[in-house]
Amino acid sequence: MTDVFGRMVADYHRDALAGQPTYERSDGDESTxxxxxxxxxxxxxxxxxTTVIEACAAAPPGQSRATPRVLDAGCGPGRALGPLADRGADVLGIDESPGAIQVAREWTGQPAIVGDLATPPLASDAFDAALFLGTHVGTGGSISALRDLLAELDRVLAPRGRIVADMYDPTAVEAEDLSEYLDGRWLADGVATRRFRLRYDGTAGRWRTLLMASPDALETIVAPTSWSIGRVERDEGTRHLFVLERGADR
Structure with missing residues (x-):
């Protein structure tokens, strides 16, 4: 599969963008x-x-280690890696795009690897926090996929580890076209999906399905797992930040 996203961010980083990239939604709608x-x-x-970085870079609760180990999951070209490192975190970026990972290494000077977020090639108890910025926590596209991801993160994160992520709330959508699009894409109360792909320089990337959930629905999704919601914050739009926590015992 062609790494369309990796080529796009690499070209942009080198000031050599070959035309305007667009996101194509599954109903044909396109956006820049x-x-x-x-x-x-x-x-x-x-x-x-800003809140996300502060939450990830905080010292691990209940532990003597002062330097938090943070996994930037879906790091793309690495915009959060530098700020996390500047806050004193020991960081590692991971993304499925080889092109984006190459840019992340060049641009930030921080370590980054190519890998699947659902099955990251990482040791157990390797990190104190996992960051999913840009709603990547929902890229599995289903409730079961998100629960599977949380189970894998239960292995990767140390006791008292935390997950810091953002997600779109489909119940807060006000745009009429998006609201109409979501009408046929509800999985449960407060849970919907959006399907899209990237187009750049005459090439289309693979279709991706993004899970969207309201804070109340997210609480229901998380309930059967070892995780619980410790904090929720909203922005002025449809996006909300949440922090998932668990105790020292598994």
Whole structure:
């Protein structure tokens, strides 16, 4: 499969973008892909991104180790890696895009690897926090896939580890076209999916299905797992930040 996303961010990073990339929704709707977003620094972030970094870089609770080990899952070209490292975290980025990982290494100087978020090639208890910025926690596209991901993170994260992620709330959608699109894509109360792919320089990436859930629905999704919601914050739109926690015992 062609690494369309990796080629796009690499070209943008080298100021050699070959035309305007777009995101195509499964109903044919197209929107502009904002490449600059993937390279935005903290000075251009919203309040949720700033809160995310603070939550990940905090010292692990109940542990003597002062330096948190943070996995940036779905790191893309690495916009969070530098800020996390600047806060004193020991970071590792992971993304399925080889092109994005190459850019992340070049741009940030931080370690990053190619890997599948659902089955990351990582040791058990390797990290204190897992960051999913850009709603990547929902890229499995289903409730069962999200629960499977949480089970895998139960292995990867140390006792008292935490997951810090953001997600879209489909119940907060106000745009009429998106609301109509979601009408046929509800999986449960407060849970829906959006299917899309990236188009760049005459090539289309693979279709991706993104899970969306309201905070209340997320609580129901998480309930059967070892995780619980410790914190929720909303932005002014449809996105919300949540922190999942668990005790020292598994």
């Amino acid at each position: 892909a904002q490449c600059a977003w993937y390279f935005a620094g903290p000075e251009d972030w919203g309040s949720l991104e």
